[in-house]
Amino acid sequence: MKKLLLLTAIGLVLSAVIPGCEHTSITDSGICFERDIQPIFNSKCAMSGCHDAGSSAEGYILDSYNHIVRRGIKKGSANNSNLYEVMASGEMPPRRYTKLSSSELTLIRDWINAGAPNGTNCPTVCDSTVYTFSGQIQPLMNKYCVGCHSASNASAGVDVSSYTGVKNSINSGLVASLDHTGYYPMPKGGNKLTDCEIAQVKKWIASGAPNN
Numbered sequence: 001m002k003k004l005l006l007l008t009a010i011g012l013v014l015s016a017v018i019p020g021c022e023h024t025s026i027t028d029s030g031i032c033f034e035r036d037i038q039p040i041f042n043s044k045c046a047m048s049g050c051h052d053a054g055s056s057a058e059g060y061i062l063d064s065y066n067h068i069v070r071r072g073i074k075k076g077s078a079n080n081s082n083l084y085e086v087m088a089s090g091e092m093p094p095r096r097y098t099k100l101s102s103s104e105l106t107l108i109r110d111w112i113n114a115g116a117p118n119g120t121n122c123p124t125v126c127d128s129t130v131y132t133f134s135g136q137i138q139p140l141m142n143k144y145c146v147g148c149h150s151a152s153n154a155s156a157g158v159d160v161s162s163y164t165g166v167k168n169s170i171n172s173g174l175v176a177s178l179d180h181t182g183y184y185p186m187p188k189g190g191n192k193l194t195d196c197e198i199a200q201v202k203k204w205i206a207s208g209a210p211n212n
Contacts, residue, residue, distance in 0.1 A: 031111045032122030033065055034191070040104050041068060042190035043147030044093050047155075052189060063189050065118045078112040098150045098161070101142075126196035131204040132212045133163060140197055141166055144187040156184070163211045170205055 031037065045051045046063040053061050060083070061067040069075070072083030079085075086092040087100055087108065100108075111117075130136060141160040147153075149169075150161040158172055159165035166174075176182030178198050185192070192198075204210075 031107060031114065032119035033111065033117065034120045035122040035124060036107050037068075037111050038065070039143050039187065039190060040100065040108065042187050043144055044098065044100055044104075045147070046189050047097070047148055050093070050097075069116055069118075073112060073116055075116040076113060078109040081112050084108060084112055093147070097153050098146050124194050124196070126194060126200070128196045128199040128203065131200040131207070133166070133204060133210065134212065136200050137166065137204050138163070140193070140201065144190065144193065148188065167209050167211075170209060175202060175205065 041051075041062045046061075047055075049055050050057050051060045051062040053063055060071060068083075072081060074080045088105055090099060093099060141149075146161045148155040149158045149165075151159050151165070156172075158169050160169055160174075173182045173184075175198075177184055177186040178193055178201060180192050187193075193201075
């Protein structure tokens with residue numbers, strides 16, 4: 001009993017001399033910047049002649065977290081973020097480039113509204129035993145590549161916005177580029193695809209690159 005009273009007294013003394021800690025609750029939106037947001041900016045915005053470090057059109061560089069949130073993003077309010085507004089209006093990317101899809105706009109909006117957190121090293125849901133073209137391969141191309149390699153903007157003559165285009169790109173060094181062993185590592189300025197995602201592409205090709 002004496003020991004319990006002593007511990008209680010010590011606790012009261014410490015609480016009196018040590019300021020209380022303020023804990024901030026952060027809502028997890030389930031959106032990871034590195035996994036979900038950065039690829040959109042890399043593919044649709046941070047292109048040569050637009051918003052890469054060498055071009056910085058209109059003063060915007062959109063190739064990294066710090067550059068993206070430095071200007072045009074009001075954390076916590078997508079509706080008051082100029083960068084989001086021009087994307088949602090269709091003004092950016094320019095007409096000749098592939099527009100952001102509704103799901104991409106929703107991701108960016110929700111990420112900004114959640115405070116635009118800099119999420120990194122986020123888990124990726126991927127099953128390398130599943131590699132249909134419609135279910136895995138085309139979505140990968142849309143996420144990482146079509147901003148620079150579409151029918152309207154076929155950089156280096158490569159268009160991966162359709163089945164025919166992706167299949168043709170196989171002979172143009174698609175795997176070497178994704179592996180970062182080719183002349184032009186892809187995605188440009190972005191992180192290398194995960195081992196699982198690259199394995200899906202390789203297995204799809206090895207199975208005959210079917211339009212399934």
